[in-house]
Amino acid sequence: MAVTLKEVAERAGVSRSAVSRTFTPGASVSARTRAKVEKAAAELGYAPNALASSLTTGRTKLIGLVVNNFRNPLMLEVFDLFTRGLQDRGLRPLLVNLSGATDPAATVRMLRQYSVDGVIVASSTLPSSFAEAFKAAGLPVVHAFGRASTAPDVSVVGIDNVACGRMAAEVLISRGYARVGFLGGPRGATSTQDRAAGFLGRLAERPEIAVSVSYAEDYTFDAGRARMQRLLEGDRAEAYFCGDDLLAVGALSAIRAAGLSVPWDVGLIGLNDMEMARWQVIGLTTIRQPVAAIIDAAIEIVVATIEAPDMAPEVRLFPCEVVERGTLRPVA
DSSP states (O other): OOOOHHHHHHHHTSOHHHHHHHTSTTOOOOHHHHHHHHHHHHHHTOOOOHHHHHHHHSOOOEEEEEEOOTTSTHHHHHHHHHHHHHHHTTOEEEEEEOTTOOOSHHHHHHHHHTTOSEEEEEOSSSOHHHHHHHHHTTOOEEEETOOOOSSOSSEEEEOOHHHHHHHHHHHHHHTTOSEEEEEESOTTOHHHHHHHHHHHHHHTTOTTSEEEEEEOSSSSHHHHHHHHHHHHTSSOOSEEEESSHHHHHHHHHHHHHTTOOTTTTSEEEEEEOOGGGGSTTTOOOEEEOOHHHHHHHHHHHHHHHHHOTTOOOOEEEOOOEEEOOSSSOOOO
16 A cells, blocks of 8 residues: 555654645755655655645646647657656646637637646647647647747747748759758648748749649658659649658658659658658658757746746747758759
């Protein structure tokens, strides 16, 4: 049976309230009493009950982690880094899968039922209204991988997707491609819209380069493969900026299945630098976003917001970089 607080108090020769204060962050307890309690707890193998502690402190240490695309392998990395980062700070993640969701109201109700201390929305496709709904419910919230604005209602941590689109255009221009294409994810995703805007805006300055635009139904391998199969049936581009690595890997599969070569017949550049992109059989040239830094900043901000609910929302954008591998021809 689990060791009780009463047994620790008896072993240490102190009151039960002294034991409780010892394991309550910020509670007042003398160094001598703390040492006695910790020694007794170690000898008995006692661990404080987190749920009981939350009744005393008013804090559950639960952080709602809202995600909506588990079919993308990048989310496994995101989930791994978020859970470890929260646990390293003594916090516990409560995972919420919003795949296919369009209304945040039910999720807000559920997270309030669990009395979470804060919420992290980890998605580049959910609209800002999801994070704003949590704030309106009185929950400290951060939108990781969200769309930045000059006057945010909630804190946003991520990348400048417009700048990434321009970066991809610069890469294709440097290779001397005369016909290029944008292969984006869902039209309604803000990440798709911003990456397309940056890409097309930069290429508008080079009217001699022909540009095409197409969209996949989702940020998935199958959607990228299906869209590329259709593109190959027409007047294909020489190279494509795929708005996500998984789309690019699906496109790569379709190109090879058609008996064509990457990069000599069709070039590809992705975005994210997920683990799969580094595999030798894929070797995808891509734009790396610093996922670990984004996650660490999101956790830092949500913790700060829990401690100071009236703090002003902030936007932190991290720079990206091109990772050269083997899916684009050399610089002209």
